[in-house]
Amino acid sequence: MAEWTLPMAGGCRCGKVRFEITKPPLITILCHCTGCQRMTGSAFSTTVIVPVDGFAVTQGETAIGGMHGDQGRHQHCDWCKSWMFTEVPPAMGVVNVRATMLDDPSWFVPFAETYTSEALPWALAGSPHPYEKFPPMEDFQTLTTEFAAR
Numbered sequence: 001m002a003e004w005t006l007p008m009a010g011g012c013r014c015g016k017v018r019f020e021i022t023k024p025p026l027i028t029i030l031c032h033c034t035g036c037q038r039m040t041g042s043a044f045s046t047t048v049i050v051p052v053d054g055f056a057v058t059q060g061e062t063a064i065g066g067m068h069g070d071q072g073r074h075q076h077c078d079w080c081k082s083w084m085f086t087e088v089p090p091a092m093g094v095v096n097v098r099a100t101m102l103d104d105p106s107w108f109v110p111f112a113e114t115y116t117s118e119a120l121p122w123a124l125a126g127s128p129h130p131y132e133k134f135p136p137m138e139d140f141q142t143l144t145t146e147f148a149a150r
Contacts, residue, residue, distance in 0.1 A: 003107055009058075010102040012077035012084055016060045019084065019097070023054025026094065027140075027147045030110040030127065032119035039066050039074065039083055043123035046099035046108060047086075055085070055095045072096075111147050 004025070011018040029047040036045035062084060066074030073087045086096040099108040112129035113119070124130070129143060 004104075008102055008104070010084075010097070011059070012080050012082035012101065014077060014080035014082075016079045017057065017062055017077040017082075017084060018059035019055065019057050019101075021048075021050050021055055021097065021102075023051045024148070025050055026144045028099065028108055028111045030113045030125055031115055032113060032123065033115035034118050035066075036115075037118075037120075043120045044113075045083075046105070046110070048097045048099045048102070048108065049094050050097055052090075052093050052095050055097065111150075112143060 006022055006024065008021040009018065010021075026049045029049065030044045031047060032044045037043060039045060061078065062075035063078040064073045065076040065081070066083065068074075070089065072089070074083055075085050075087060076083050082101065084098055084101050088094060088096060099105045102108070110125050110127040112131065112135065113125060113127045114131050114134050116124060116130045117132040129135070135143065
């Protein structure tokens with residue numbers, strides 16, 4: 001497994017939209033919910049949660065697709081339709097970036113898995129922190145502290 005270094009750059013499949021991460025990831029997660037399965041056309045979505053002030057779109061514009069509401073907005077390249085990141089409610093102060101959109105995602109290893117209750121049986125990665133649904137909000141401080149320490 002490679003190590004991550006800052007800044008991290010990434011972009012969509014066609015290259016019209018590019019982004020940069022300038023602050024360390026808070027945690028890495030696989031989501032097994034059926035919504036993510038349908039959005040990705042795969043068994044799960046990969047997520048690198050980063051501070052909102054450590055993330056910027058540096059080229060192009062995104063369009064909202066998938067989730068449109070107050071709980072979050074899925075951002076896609078309007079040309080190739082790649083699902084790039086999710087804006088979550090501003091009070092949370094984070095952005096959920098799809099790890100596979102990074103130029104070098106080889107360092108990504110899931111620290112937690114969510115919605116294991118909806119996972120395809122063969123797709124569980126054996127992360128140290130599996131959750132049947134989303135982790136309770138009170139668990140996030142412990143999870144991010146433990147992630148930062150590793």
